[in-house]
Amino acid sequence: MSTLSLSTLRLNLSRYDYSGLGLPALVLLIMAMLVLPLPPLLLDILFTFNIACSLVIIMIAIGTRKPLEFSSFPSVLLFATMLRLGLNVASTRVILVNGHEGHDAAGKVVAAFGEIVIGGNYVVGFIIFAILMIINFIVVTKGAGRVSEVNARFTLDAMPGKQMSIDADLNAGVIDQDTAKKRREELAQESDFFGSMDGASKFVSGDAVAGLLILVINLVGGLAVGIGQHNLSLSEAGRIYTLLTIGDGLVAQIPSLFLSLATAIIVTRVTTSESMTEQATTQLANPTALFLAAGILAILGAVPGMPHLVFLTLSLGTAAIAWGILQRRDRPAPEPVTAAAQAALDEPKELDWDDVDQVDLIGLEIGYGLIPLVNPETGGQLLSRVKGVRKKLSAELGFLVQSVRIRDALNIDPDAYHIVLKGVARGKGQVKVGRELAINPGQVYGPLEGQATKEPAFGLDAVWIDPAERDHARTLGYTVVDASTAIATHLNKVLRDNASDLLSHDEVQQLLDKLAAKAPKLVEDLVPGKLSLGVVTRTLQNLLNESVSIRDMRSIVETLSEASSRTQEPDQLTAIVRPKLGRMIVQSLVDESNSLSVMTLDPGLEQLLHNVLQQSAPGQNMAIEPGLAERLFAALRDGARAVEEMGHPAVLVVSPTIRPWLSRAARYRVNDLTLLSYSEIPDDQSVKVVHTVHAETR
Structure with missing residues (x-):
């Protein structure tokens, strides 16, 4: 291998993240325990490590406030179970091979646990061990498995409702998109966790069954090997292999019991802001219940033949605890040190901008x-x-x-x-x-x-x-x-x-940014080079006021860019943009035969409005005689009603000069009337005049 390749290899190895090698190393260790014989000293270390791991797991489970805080528990439970079973296999190999050498054949830990439980009586020791197995398998493991199954079922059944609740809060504006995304992720994690726990509980129950079978194999196999291969007497073989078997089983069952308890604690947790210890302490501190329990203990202690000292002592202790709880609850709040301090506390908080709420759009x-x-x-x-x-x-x-x-x-x-x-x-x-x-x-x-x-x-x-x-x-x-x-x-x-009220500078900027992704030069030339963002916004609001969609932003921006050299007034820009959007405006007004049915003004009336508009000062409202205005709008209402009865939308076509004024004036006086100018109707559009508006002049 070249020098360059070696240096590259060293560099890659130096950059490698070794923090993820823990689990692969644990898997290799478990495989080694299943295949290779281990010395007694290494067995002692591994048994102690197994007990320490189970203690850490159960302490974490006790301190967890909600199950998702220990979301890795199903995987941790799997590896912890496999580690314990691997140790069982390794210790079984040592017991069967070297058990005839004495109590220390499988290490000091196995021998110590065996002697503590047996205590010189092998029958009693075996019964105690059997009771531990029954507690683990029948009580803790079976109950935890049932709770896991129910939790998984109800969690999955409740998922649609919870998902809809998140969507409801999002639509109502209670939460934003980021919060909704986070809550959806937590919901998915919760369903995955309880589904995994349903399966992980089977690891625990299988582990308990495996422990019982390994106990029988060790005992029967040990007697067979001791009597048949090492010529030990039945009593000697029974004494040695019973001690080793029970010691090995106990060393394995204690971590197994801890894991079963941790599983039960996790699946029976009620999600609150308190840990299990805080929650239990708060809820068990019930003075009434404690006083009743103290009274019953005192009555039992007074019964002849009962151990009076024990019952009465416990009764007094329980009553003292209840009394202490009552004293803490009834303890008054600390009084303020001085009147000045009280006045400072009562002084209203200084107002800031956080106290000013923005109205919702x-x-x-x-x-x-x-x-x-x-x-x-x-x-x-x-x-x-x-x-x-x-x-x-x-x-x-x-x-x-x-x-x-x-x-x-x-x-x-x-x-x-x-x-x-x-x-x-x-x-x-x-x-x-x-x-x-x-x-x-x-x-x-x-x-x-x-x-x-x-x-x-x-x-x-x-x-x-x-x-x-x-x-x-x-x-x-x-x-x-x-x-x-x-x-x-x-x-x-x-x-x-009120569509124009919904469009602000922010929305217009987003529309321009979206158009800039496809036509960057077009947007760059318009804003802020030729028109300000405020002028563009006001022009778009005018279009929306007249019920014109602004979907065709490219055509609107192109027209504004061309017209910006002639005027900067939004009203005039609106009048210039409308003809460019003529086809889009007309498309919803034509009938099935693609014909546009319209109303027109009487030529004399239209000329009169032209004359009045020319006499009005620029920038001011058109000064029209009140009687004429009343007759005009009444005629427009009658004409719109007549056209609608024919089955056509009410469309009035007038000259471009008077269309802006008449549109503003008729907007709130004639319902559902659309005003078009002659220039806004495409040249190839078929037009049919169905009504002429007359307003007699005096």
Whole structure:
């Protein structure tokens, strides 16, 4: 190998992270114990290490506040179990091969534990060991396994509800995306952990069974080897191999019992902010229970024949503990040192900016009677409906509509709700939980029994009916929706009517950044070179005010870039941009034959409006005679109603000069009227005039 290769190898070895070699080394050690014979001294070290590991594990389990804090426990339990079984195999090999040499054949640890338990009586020692096995296998291991199984089942069953709860909090604005992601990860870890614990508990039960079988093998095999191969008497072989077998089993069963207890502690933990010791100490410190226990002990101590001293002493000790707990609870709080200190404590806290809350951009306040609509666990659909409204509006308007903050409000009626924009209620209504709203679309074939009302979004006549009447109402021509859909429809209308209020500088900057990813030079030339971000924002808000989508940002930015040399006024820029978006504006107004049905102004009326506009000062509102204005808007309302009865949307086409003023003036006076200029209609678009608006002049 060349010098360069050797130097490269040394460099790679020096950079290697050796912190991950612990588990591979443990696996190799377990494999060695299963295959290679180990000396008694090494067995003593490994048995002691096994006991230390089990003690560390159970202490960690006791101090854990919630199971996920010890999420590695199933894997740790697997390796600890394999280490103990490997030691069992290694010690069995030594006992069967060298057991005839005496009590120390398998090491000092095995001999010491065997002598302590047996205490000179092999029958008693064997019975004590059997009791330990029964406690471990029947009581602790079996109970922990059952609890693990139930925990895994209920955790998996509860996952959908918990996931929906996270989504509900996210949609309601209670948590942000990062918190929701973290809670979802914790939920996934929790399900994985309890699923793993269900399987890991089988390791513990299998370990207990293996310990019992190894005990029988050691005892029977030891007697056979001692009598058959080493010519020991039955009593001598029984004495030696019984001591070694029980000592070996006890050294293994003590760590096994600790692991079983740790498993039971983990799976029976109730998740709180306290450790098991703190939780038990707090809950067991019950003076009433302690006084009752002390009284019963005192009564038992007074019974003739009972050990009076022991019972009465324990009774007094229990009563003293209860008395001490009562004294601590009744101890008054420390009094303030001086009156000045008390005054300082009572002095109100200095205000800072944290005490000033920002209003939510979009809010939905609901009465307490509507809370079931928000809870997915009770079948509430409001959160999903609101999310659907946001998704639909974002796609149609061309920018991301911010989250809707849903909160309960005690200052409104139980069945009422308020749609709030920037802290101001822009829509109000009432719905009935558990009932459905049958809306009269204009033509129905019979009445319905129920509570008459008005549909909150559009003010149509409606009736609250029982869900069982839904199909009957639909056969009569009614449109039937549930309470959540009624609120969502109202929310959709309010947000659509106030779309310009939802668009701020931040959203416009994000739209420009998104466009810059595909056309960087176009955006770079416009902002801030030719137009400021404020002017662009105001122009886009004007388009939204006139119900024009801003999805085609490329065309908008190109037009603004070309028009920036002529004007910097947002209103004029809006009038220049609209013709470029003509096809998109018209596409939702044409009928099935791709024909645009429109209204026009009487030529004399349109010329009159032109003359009035020319006489008005620039930058001021158009000064129109009040009587003429009243007749004009009344005629527009009548014309819009007539066109809608024909089955067409109400569209008025006027000259580009008067369109901006007439659009602003008619916006709140004529419902659902769309105003177009002649220049906004594509040249190849088929147009059909279905109505002419007349307003007699005096």
